[in-house]
Amino acid sequence: MGPRAFSTDQSGGSVRVFAPASVSNLGPGFDIFGLALERPGDEVVVRAVAGTGIVSLSVTGDGGRVPTDPLRNAAALAVQGVLDRLGSDAGVAIEVRKGIPLASGLGGSAASAVAGAVAADALLGGGLDRIALLECALIGESKGSGADHADNAAPSLAGGFVLVLPGQPTRMVKLPTPPEMVVAVAHPALEVETLGARVILGETIPLAAGIRQWGNAAGLVAAFFEGDWELIARCVRDAVAEPARAGLVPGFRRVKASALAAGAVAAGLSGSGPSVFALCRGSLAAETAAAAMAEAFQLEAGVESDIVISGANAAGARILETE
Amino acid sequence: MGPRAFSTDQSGGSVRVFAPASVSNLGPGFDIFGLALERPGDEVVVRAVAGTGIVSLSVTGDGGRVPTDPLRNAAALAVQGVLDRLGSDAGVAIEVRKGIPLASGLGGSAASAVAGAVAADALLGGGLDRIALLECALIGESKGSGADHADNAAPSLAGGFVLVLPGQPTRMVKLPTPPEMVVAVAHPALEVETLGARVILGETIPLAAGIRQWGNAAGLVAAFFEGDWELIARCVRDAVAEPARAGLVPGFRRVKASALAAGAVAAGLSGSGPSVFALCRGSLAAETAAAAMAEAFQLEAGVESDIVISGANAAGARILETE
Numbered sequence: 001m002g003p004r005a006f007s008t009d010q011s012g013g014s015v016r017v018f019a020p021a022s023v024s025n026l027g028p029g030f031d032i033f034g035l036a037l038e039r040p041g042d043e044v045v046v047r048a049v050a051g052t053g054i055v056s057l058s059v060t061g062d063g064g065r066v067p068t069d070p071l072r073n074a075a076a077l078a079v080q081g082v083l084d085r086l087g088s089d090a091g092v093a094i095e096v097r098k099g100i101p102l103a104s105g106l107g108g109s110a111a112s113a114v115a116g117a118v119a120a121d122a123l124l125g126g127g128l129d130r131i132a133l134l135e136c137a138l139i140g141e142s143k144g145s146g147a148d149h150a151d152n153a154a155p156s157l158a159g160g161f162v163l164v165l166p167g168q169p170t171r172m173v174k175l176p177t178p179p180e181m182v183v184a185v186a187h188p189a190l191e192v193e194t195l196g197a198r199v200i201l202g203e204t205i206p207l208a209a210g211i212r213q214w215g216n217a218a219g220l221v222a223a224f225f226e227g228d229w230e231l232i233a234r235c236v237r238d239a240v241a242e243p244a245r246a247g248l249v250p251g252f253r254r255v256k257a258s259a260l261a262a263g264a265v266a267a268g269l270s271g272s273g274p275s276v277f278a279l280c281r282g283s284l285a286a287e288t289a290a291a292a293m294a295e296a297f298q299l300e301a302g303v304e305s306d307i308v309i310s311g312a313n314a315a316g317a318r319i320l321e322t323e
Numbered sequence: 324m325g326p327r328a329f330s331t332d333q334s335g336g337s338v339r340v341f342a343p344a345s346v347s348n349l350g351p352g353f354d355i356f357g358l359a360l361e362r363p364g365d366e367v368v369v370r371a372v373a374g375t376g377i378v379s380l381s382v383t384g385d386g387g388r389v390p391t392d393p394l395r396n397a398a399a400l401a402v403q404g405v406l407d408r409l410g411s412d413a414g415v416a417i418e419v420r421k422g423i424p425l426a427s428g429l430g431g432s433a434a435s436a437v438a439g440a441v442a443a444d445a446l447l448g449g450g451l452d453r454i455a456l457l458e459c460a461l462i463g464e465s466k467g468s469g470a471d472h473a474d475n476a477a478p479s480l481a482g483g484f485v486l487v488l489p490g491q492p493t494r495m496v497k498l499p500t501p502p503e504m505v506v507a508v509a510h511p512a513l514e515v516e517t518l519g520a521r522v523i524l525g526e527t528i529p530l531a532a533g534i535r536q537w538g539n540a541a542g543l544v545a546a547f548f549e550g551d552w553e554l555i556a557r558c559v560r561d562a563v564a565e566p567a568r569a570g571l572v573p574g575f576r577r578v579k580a581s582a583l584a585a586g587a588v589a590a591g592l593s594g595s596g597p598s599v600f601a602l603c604r605g606s607l608a609a610e611t612a613a614a615a616m617a618e619a620f621q622l623e624a625g626v627e628s629d630i631v632i633s634g635a636n637a638a639g640a641r642i643l644e645t646e
Contacts, residue, residue: 032538149534163545165557166538173545173554204527210563211472214537215355215489221544222486222496231496234488240533 014047015122019115019317020159021099021106021308023183024151024271026279027236028216034107034155034162036313037183041156042108043097043320044075044115046123051091054080061098066112070094071143074109075116078140082120082128085136090124101306103191105271107152113140114156118317131170133157138170152271159316161224177312178227182286183277184264185308186255186293188301190274192248197272200244212239229265232279236266249274251300255293262292283309337370338445342438342640343482344422344429344631346506346593346600347474350559351539357430357478357485359636360506364479365431366420366643367398367438369446374414377403384421389435393417394466397432398439401463405443405451408459413447424629426514428594430475436463437479441640454493456480461493475594482639484547500635501550505609506600507587508631509578509616511624513597515571520595523567535562552588555602559589572597574623578616585615606632 020041024034049055054070070076075096083090094116100108117136121128128136137153154172155162163173205213216235223231246252249269255276259267263285264278276293280286286309294305343364347357372378377393393399398419406413417439423431440459444451451459460476477495478485486496528536539558546554569575575592578599582590586608587601599616603609609632617628 028537029541030537031534032541163538163541165542166535171557173542175545201530203530205530205533207524207526207528207563210528210533210536211354212489213533214351214353214540215486217537218352218355218486218540218544219488219496221541222498222548225545225548234494240530 012048013123014045014323015119015319016043016045016321017115017119017122017317018043018320019111019118019156020313021108021111022152022155023185023277024107025238025241025269026220027238027266027268028213028220029151030213030238030241031149031151032164032166032217034151034164035183036155036159036316037185037308038310038313039308040099040106042099042111042115044112044119045095046079046116046119047093048123049091049093052089053083053091054094055091056093059096059098062102065102066096066098074113074140076140077143078113078116078137079120081136081139082117082124082126085128085132086124086126088124092120092123101187103193104187105192105269105273105275106185106187107156107271110137110141110152111156113137114153114317116140118157118319122319122322130158134172135170155316157317159314160312163221175221175224177224178229180281181312182280182283183310183312184259184280184286184290184293185270185275185277186290186297186305187275187308188297188305189303190249190301192273194272197245197248200248201241205240209239212237229281233265236268236279238268242269245269245273251297252276254300255296258292258296259289262289264289335371336446337368337646338442338642339366339368339644340438340442340445340640341366341643342434342441342479343636344431344434345475345478346508347430348561348564348592348594349543350561350589350591351536351543352474353536353561353564354472354474355487355489355540357474357487358506359478359482359639360508360631360633361636362631362633363422363429365422365434365438367435367442368418369402369439369442370416371446372414372416375412376406376414377417378414379416380419382419382421385425388425389419389421397436397463399463400466401436401439401460402443404459404462405440405447405449408451408455409447409449411447415443415446424510426516427510428515428592428596428598429508429510430479430594433460433464433475434479436460437476437640439463441480441642445642445645453481457495458493478639480640482637483635486544498544498547500547501552503604504635505603505606506633506635507582507603507609507613507616508593508598508600509613509620509628510598510631511620511628512626513572513624515596517595520568520571523571524564528563532562535560552604556588559591559602561591565592568592568596574620575599577623578619581615581619582612585612587612
């Protein structure tokens with residue numbers, strides 16, 4: 001099958017897409033589990049314009065810190081991935097509106113890349129399936145953040161709680177979560193650089209830690225299928241990444257302990273941090289846990305926190321506007 | 324609570340218990356997954372006799388190779404664990420009837436220990452719960468085989484497909500399996516010594532292998548909940564133990580490949596081998612896969628194989644006779 005002709009008959013059209021933040025790892029699921037939040041999220045607007053490829057790129061909401069070089073920008077790289085996949089020579093102008101704080105551990109690069117891929121595909125009428133969109137988003141995220149795993153991009157795209165299978169071909173499995181589950185996130189005014197947080201893990205782990213990790217990862221899937229909160233509490237434990245990364249986030253251990261003391265069922269680092277998530281039964285419990293986490297970050301690290309209270313975002317990325 | 328008095332009013336009574344063989348690991352579940360088979364199994368008969376503690380111990384069906392020293396015999400150690408737990412000074416005579424081949428990778432030590440624990444508890448009217456029985460069985464298995472994990476004992480006790488959570492307190496989670504699943508096992512006339520098969524793994528693993536393992540372990544749980552055979556095929560992969568142990572079982576790679584070529588959905592080493600299991604859709608497929616595995620063991624290693632075709636044993640250990 002040769003390249004299809006996607007060209008300028010959409011000229012002047014535009015698509016605006018929202019892709020949500022996500023909590024990855026969720027305890028034992030390093031590189032494999034992610035959970036989409038209702039908010040915050042990034043928006044990407046793509047417009048068909050004269051020219052070929054990515055004609056312009058602007059970024060707002062980032063304090064001037066996200067790269068605007070299309071070869072280093074997650075959304076632009078994902079758009080380019082879609083253009084390449086569709087064999088399109090269309091010209092595209094991209095506007096990225098960052099809603100997810102940078103280096104927060106909430107999957108901001110992934111969300112930008114997902115929004116870019118979904119928007120470009122919609123603009124060009126490409127009809128790419130979810131796996132193709134995910135692969136295009138991963139091109140964007142991997143060059144943007146060094147990630148080669150889809151534990152943020154997959155939930156941001158598909159919504160809900162997602163298991164990303166290791167290896168090829170790309171496969172994600174959407175899993176149930178208990179309907180009463182509400183996630184509390186405290187995002188402190190601290191930054192953790194993703195690549196550094198990865199390097200600190202080293203290249204080997206103790207076999208005993210590995211056994212704990214796959215036992216708890218398997219247990220968490222069972223717990224979510226069965227809505228078993230006692231099992232969720234038992235299994236949201238990270239034997240691999242969190243112990244190594246905890247020291248990168250001032251106050252983390254006290255913040256986590258305060259969430260649990262305030263009634264959260266489980267808590268841990270969101271991705272590589274510094275955000276801390278807590279899984280709670282109901283909104284009231286989540287609000288209590290979030291307040292406790294923010295207070296602990298203030299006491300322990302002297303920093304303010306942004307708070308997110310959110311159910312699992314069932315929809316994932318969505319087109320907000322098409323013109 | 325002081326020790327209860329379990330003594331000689333059951334004198335002369337006896338209990339006979341069957342505990343089934345099991346396939347542990349099942350691909351990605353090293354030390355955490357086990358699946359009970361309908362057969363083979365071990366039987367243990369316990370009798371109340373004059374005296375205190377384990378008064379006599381006999382073993383049949385083992386070719387004289389299972390230790391008959393109560394301090395080294397899995398069933399006797401488990402019986403003693405029950406006596407200790409109940410604070411009983413009863414006298415017990417034990418007869419172990421081995422049905423599971425030694426060093427086969429089918430959980431023979433675990434089954435003997437489970438049968439011993441269940442039989443002793445029934446004889447003494449102890450009413451121990453499943454976790455207590457499992458802990459007593461583990462005392463027997465750990466001194467008998469060096470295992471400190473319940474991935475054989477838990478399914479042998481509880482039946483079905485079981486996840487054993489790492490850490491304390493002891494917790495097992497019984498998980499669903501697709502109703503049409505049939506397990507084929509080829510047990511070649513080879514022996515692999517469990518402790519040696521463990522040492523070969525070393526104490527660390529690559530992080531990348533760990534990620535594959537917990538991704539596939541989580542995926543297999545999801546696949547069993549959803550009855551998704553494509554996902555079962557994808558996730559029954561062992562990134563940690565099987566690659567290291569494959570060389571201990573002559574012909575293993577060809578045997579596994581022959582099972583898959585004959586229509587098995589997935590295959591791998593049962594525990595530390597040398598038995599090879601294959602997961603199949605229906606009995607006919609399992610028989611075909613079993614024959615292919617036996618033929619491959621003959622061709623590649625020049626050995627005969629015993630074949631087991633079995634559904635998941637839903638019942639686990641059971642009392643066959645009480646007098």
